[in-house]
Amino acid sequence: MEGKAQALKGKMKQAAGDLTDNERMKNEGIADEAAGDTQDAIGRGRRKAGEFIEDIGEKIKK
Template sequence: MSMSDKISNKAEDLGGKAKEAAGDLTGNERLQAEGQSDQAKAGLKDAVENVKDAVGDVTGKIKDVFKK
């Protein structure tokens, strides 16, 4: 995963936490839900990027085996 993706996902997660906290403080259930949704999206993006990285690592290792 690129550093910019990591930063973007972390920013989305932190923004979601802030929204959820603001919703908690004000009793705004919609804002709480938006915050939770933002956090879930950031987590899903991280998971997808981790799978891509793992597949790339395996692909690279397979290519190395066939080069020998």
């Protein structure tokens, strides 16, 4: 969830940078969005890995 919030914050910064013609703010927004998307992808990967390990554990118990 934190990744999505950071990505949204980045999009808002980009929009604010566009409106105010502030290139630095726009670039910070792009970086924040990318960091948020990366964090979100890592979280999804961790969840999938955890589910995979649980599935293996259940199969071993049988």
